[in-house]
Amino acid sequence: MREDRDGRRAAGCPGHVRWGPGPLSSHDLVHGNFNLANTIAAPGRLWVVGVEALGAGPRAYDLAEALLVAAGSGHLTGSAAARLWAYGAGLDRREFAICAGSVGLTMADAFIRHRRLDLAAGAVPGMVRTLGQVLALAGA
Numbered sequence: 001m002r003e004d005r006d007g008r009r010a011a012g013c014p015g016h017v018r019w020g021p022g023p024l025s026s027h028d029l030v031h032g033n034f035n036l037a038n039t040i041a042a043p044g045r046l047w048v049v050g051v052e053a054l055g056a057g058p059r060a061y062d063l064a065e066a067l068l069v070a071a072g073s074g075h076l077t078g079s080a081a082a083r084l085w086a087y088g089a090g091l092d093r094r095e096f097a098i099c100a101g102s103v104g105l106t107m108a109d110a111f112i113r114h115r116r117l118d119l120a121a122g123a124v125p126g127m128v129r130t131l132g133q134v135l136a137l138a139g140a
Contacts (some may be wrong), residue, residue, distance in 0.1 A: 025095060030057035033065070060091045064100035064134070068107060071130040072123030085133070093138040100134040 031038070032053030040047040067084055070076035076084075088096055104127055111120035 025058045025092070028057060028059040030055060030059060031062050032057070058092070058095045058099060060088070060096040061099040061103065063088055063091065064096065064103045067130050067134075068100065068103050068127050071126035072107065074122075074126065085137070088134075089137060097134055097138040100131055104131050 031048055031050075032055060033050055038048060038050035040049060063084060067076075067081075067088070070080075107123075107127065108120070111117060111123070
């Protein structure tokens with residue numbers, strides 16, 4: 001689980017998921033704030049910048065964040081979505097579901113804290129669809 005910039009823990013998992021408690025992996029290097037604002041595109045490359053949230057954790061967190069931010073903003077092409085979901089299918093499904101729930105709750109909290117309910121209205125439907133896909137992939 002990750003802490004947001006205000007030091008609050010971001011945790012979440014729908015109540016009907018069947019997995020028991022347990023720690024998430026911490027053997028990957030996780031960006032922790034992976035979105036389009038923290039990337040630089042160059043011919044044939046994508047550079048990820050902004051390291052203030054960099055740390056150990058499950059790579060499922062960055063994937064969940066990329067999918068949810070893209071779904072919320074509508075900036076995800078079909079081919080990019082297919083590649084990301086194919087990558088997600090190879091991850092630990094429990095971790096992916098927990099991380100997606102955590103990111104979704106963190107994003108919902110940010111909409112409220114920053115008084116951006118106008119953005120939430122357009123973002124939430126795509127985010128809910130993405131969370132549903134994560135649960136389906138996880139078999140929950």
